[in-house]
Each structure stands twice: as structure tokens, then as C-alpha cells.
Amino acid sequence: MRIALIATCIADALFPDVDRSVVRLLERLGHRVVFPTEQVCCGQMHVNTGYLAEALPVVRQHVETFERAEFDVAVAPSGSCVGSVRHQQAMVARRSGDESLAGRAEELAGRTYELSELLVDVLGVIDVGAYYPHRVTYHPTCHSLRMLRVGDKPLQLLRAVEGIDLVELPDAQSCCGFGGTFALKNSDVSTAMLADKMSRVLSTSAEVCTAGDSSCLLHIGGGLTRLRTGVRTVHLAQILASTRDEVAGSVTV
Amino acid sequence: MTTFLGVPTRRLAGPDDEDPLRGSRPFPAAAADAVRDPVLRRNLRRATTTIRAKREHVVSEVADWEDLRDTGSAVKADVMARLPELLEQLESAVTARGGVVHWAADAAEANAIVTDLIRRTGADEVIKVKSMATQEIGLNEHLAEQGIAAIETDLAELIVQLAGDKPSHILVPAIHRGRAEIRQIFLERMADVPPALTDEPRVLAMAAREHLRRKFLSAKVAVSGANFAIAETGTLAVVESEGNGRMCLTLPETLITVMGIEKLLPSFGDLEVFLQLLPRSSTGERMNPYTSLWTGVTPGDGPQEFHLVLLDNGRTNALADSLGRTALHCIRCSACLNVCPVYERAGGHAYGSVYPGPIGAVLTPQLTGLTGGHDVNATLPYASTLCGACFDACPVKIDIPSMLVELRGRAVDAGRGGVPDGWAAAMKAASWVMSGERRWSVAETASRAGRLVAGRRGRISRLPFPLSRWTRSRDLPAPPAETFRQWWARTRGDDDAGPDAGNPPIAGTPAPRPAADGGDRP
């Protein structure tokens, strides 16, 4: 398959190894990855902060970039960016009166998938041939869980990884407190939620906390390193891309 | 009371006359204080965790729960679509059965109507059934100014009233209080408190029971809210757990019910759906212990005078708006509060409104309208991470996250035109940068300066405002030496399509093992 990578602005700028891992993984599975280079961001940050007019040019950039590219399906290593593509981009266009852009955004959204959806639902693969000899706990991010309903697809993929010691995260479905600009606007509540999430992560004695969203991992990882917990945050894509010869680095770069 | 160092205590507030729908501080500031209160954090964590588990259990045993939610949502949508017609139907049904219907456009009108009705009976004391509508209009405070004592009979509401507190939860108004605190409140504020009061729940409940029993027997007037009103028959319904509501609804001579106009259901049969949805969603019970239904007055049985005050107070504003309208579907079950991670940490008082939590964050600004960029209620739509737990829990499927986003958009739009604040400027700049790949690449390169601040650990721990809001509790990784797009350009060239050779095997990579259901389809 010809798969277009939505790098996501945050992984492109801060966690390039997450995107490199997606490329490595999909190529290993025999697919062809394309990267439409004009892409920047899905527009989610603007939308969720209430700047819908400012989101419009960002959404247009995304839609026009991917329209020009040739591919079968698009993938992003992020539940919330795919959530934004599916549930927000057309709304932003429509709110500004651009019905044509809305329709085109919907067409693209129809073939845009989050990584675990792509692997399990579209490519029909659960064992991706990964090797990752670490004790890992998985945090299901809110948008992957409740906007995309990825369910236990990420866990199915993780369970098939060779060498992994996968431990259940207590209270896993409760939000980590990131919430985009919420982390700044309501920094105190965000931190209180983070504290509870970290205490759950630490209770598992895992070395690694993984998730399908770099943004939530930025937040959880930021807290874990600040407190010198010694627990690393690693994106799901990095674990799945790891092999005996090439074990992925941490998202902390 | 003696205070020992290190023992967290909280003072009992005196009564205040603040606006029931607007606090005095923005949400982030009020919530910041709340998260530092260890007693509050513990009380909230315990209470919400318990009730979440109960709700999940009783919901999971209903096979057609999703169908019930869809039906509940559809019935409410129908009610909103024909509200004027249904209200008239209700009015004539209530009147035909000997009740009197009053219309109140706002809180002041509703308070005046109720005060006048009480005055005419000559009573200077009324007993109350727990009611959000009367909280919303600040009825108790208004009556107190007029020399009429309103006594709350719901146990939790009584605790809040005695403490001079505000309710912090729709269903469990004293959720922020632990039992040790409740004992202290009773000892300090309940005139006829038994001296040997302990903090056992049963002992506390018995003390309240003794205290209230005397009031039930002497009161001539009761004031209630309503969970539902049936347009077809003129029947009103109150569901509750304690039975104190039942006493109020049956013992006094005069009953005055204050109800938001959105509480209507078209026909008696609709109760079937809502009496399944409400108790399971709110208290996590299969059925609530007491359901009281009454229609007008019945000679020789129960109150002989019945007044229904129908309250608008901003509701028609919300109704006029296709999105805001769905907030009026709310049946006040409080499930969204109990599952909300922000509510669990911040508690109800931080919202500054009698409607806290996710529903409060969307309903309050719509009821009050926003008076401009500095209205504290403009911070409410931001009191959420948009995690979506409320939407999943809501028995009438109100899409609270989407509504929050829309209301954020409106709050921003309302503030446009003046001097842009820091956020507006930053968002404008980011929009420009993020709508062009060149500009974005330049910004990425510039951010690499962050590597200098990061030091050997590769982590940034201090940044100036507003990013200090991030770094005061979280590190930020140093920007990488090479962004993904640079890596792509370096290793794959400018060719969008990647290497023409198709899929160059990566050295030493083992072949993938296909999934059991047929493997991958390249």
C-alpha cells in the first residue's frame, strides 16, 4: 500500500524518532511511505483553544497538501490529530462558510487512520515482528479511546511484541491532564491530574510508559523526568518499530 | 476548636449573597486553590470513585442502555422543538386539576412570585425539597431577606445550609465535606444537636432526622423543584433517596414548585425511559427509593393548594441556539460531574455556579450570557481537557466536548476587536506559521536555541512566562538536532514519494510475522 505519513507538528519538531519509527515499521511490513512535505499541522491546537478562524488556514494547508499527494491511506501516530482530522476540520471549514473545503476535508478524513487502526483494521496485522525487552505500561489517551474508539487495538499490538513485559495501568482510562493549552491555562489542575497519573504509572514498576500520542507523552514524560522517577515515555510506534537489531530510542531524545 | 499544626481544617463560611450563576474569580484561580486543599482532594476522590464504580456496574447490566440513551435524547429533542406548545398543554392540564401556574422570566420574578405566595399563607417558615432551580435563583437568600426562613430537608443540602456553604455538586451538595467535618458543622450550627454526636454516618443521619421531623410536622408551606413534568397529564415528579422530599410534598397545606421550563416530557409513558436513565446515572441505583408523582390537588389528600412556577431565566436564549439547545436536555443526573477528571480535582465551588462540572461549564455561560472578555464565566468552557468522559456517561447523550469547543470559539469571538491579549496574539502568529511549510521550518530551526538551555540532561526545566506554566511542574525535552522533515529530506531527498526503489529492506530486519487472519496486504 502507498501510505501517506501525517508527521504531526509536535512529533516533527520535538519527537522525530516517532515519525521515523512509523516509516521504519511500515516499510518493514512491505509498504511504501510518502511524506507530503508541505504539511504542518491538523489545526487542533487552534480549534481547542477557541481560535476557529485562525484554525482555518492551518486546516486548508493540511487538506490542500494531502489532496495533491498520491496515496491510498494516510496515517498519523496520534489519536488526537486523527480525531481532529475526522471530527474538527470539516466543522472549521463549514463554520467559515467554505462548504467545498469541508467536503474535501471529509473525503480525506475517510482515509485517514491512527497507527493502531491502520495496522489492525486496514493492514490486518497484529504481530508486526517487533522485539522490545522492557517492562511497559500502556496509557490509552482520551482521544484515541473516546473519539476514535481504538479500544484494545494498541494492547493487541503490544501483546504480540517479543520480549515485552506488559503490565496493566490502574485507572488507565482517566485523563493524564494534558488537554493541549489546558496544560497552560489550567496549569494547577493539569498538574494535579498528572500527579495522579504518575502515581499509577509508578505503582506498576514499569520502566516505560507508552501511549499513542506524543502530546500526552510530552506531559507525562515531562513530569516523570522532573521528579527523576527513572521511568521513560516511549511512543507506541517506537516500540512497534523496534527489532533485535534496532531498539528504539526514547521520546525524550 | 483546637487546631493542631499540620491538621488540615477548613473554616465554615458565613452566608453570602453572591450570584448563584457567577463566581467572583476565574476558574483557573479558584481551581488552583482547590487542588491545594488535601481534605477536599480526598473527599472528592473517594466520593467520585465510589459513585463511578456504582454507576458503571448498574449501567452495564442494562442490555439496551444505548437504546435507552438514544430514546432519552430523541424525546428531549422533540420537547425542545415544540416547547411552547407543550408548555401550554402543561398549563391547561395543571389548571384543570386545580393547580395554579405562574410564569417567571427571570430569577427576580420567580423569587417575587414565591415570596408573595408564601406571604399570603401567613407562614414565616417553609420546608424545602432539594432543588436546583431554587438554587439557581437564590431563593433561600431572597426569602431570608424577606424574613422567611427556608429549611432544606435533603440531608446533604441541610449540611450545606447549616455550614453557610454553597453546594458543590448537583446531586451530593456536600460532597466536599467528610463526615468528621459534618459532625463539626452539626455541633456548631444545629440548635437541637444531641451532645454525644459521633461521626458515624448513621448517627449523623439520625441527628438530622430528629431535627427535621419537628419541622415537617409544623410547616404549612413546602417549596420544591421537579425532575419531570408531564405535559399530557399535568403530573409533576420528584425522585429522591431519603423520603424527606415525600414528607414535604405531602404534609404541608401549600406546595409551591419551581421548575425550569425544559423539564417537560410529552406523555406519561416517557417516564418509563427516564426513570430507568436517571437513577442508574445519578446515584448508581437500579431504582431510587422514593418517586413522588402528583397532579394538581386531590381533595382531602396532600396539599390543598398547589402552585407551579415555570422558570425561564436564560433558557429561551439557549433554546434559540441549535447547539446550546442540547444543554437543555440535561436531566441533572450529575454523571458527568462524577466522571470528570477536572471536577474530581477542582471540586464544584471552583466553577462559581450552582451548576458545576462539565454540564455547568456549558450551561452556565449560556444561561448568563457572556458580558465580555473579562466575564469569569468565559473561563468555564476552558475548564476541561476535552477528554470526552462526560459525553460517554451522559444518559441523554449531550455532546459536551463539542459544545465546549464551540463556546470557546464564541468566547474568543466576543473578545475580538479590542486590544488582543497574549493568547490572541500567540494564536494569530501560530496560525500564520502553521499555514506555510517554509515558515514552520524556520520556526523549528529557531526553536533549536532551546538546546542551549537544556544542558546535559537534554531537558528544559525553566522557561519564561507563559511557558513557565508548563515548566513549573514539567520538563520540556530539548529540541532535536534534526527535525523529522529534515531527516526525510536528508535521507529521501525532496521526492515526496520516497525512494523509487520501492521498499529498500532495512539491514538486519527480520521479516514480519503475519497476523492470524491473513496477514498484511501490501
Ligand code: SF4
Ligand atoms: S449533562 Fe448529562 S450527564 Fe451531565 S448532569 Fe446532565 S444529564 Fe447528567
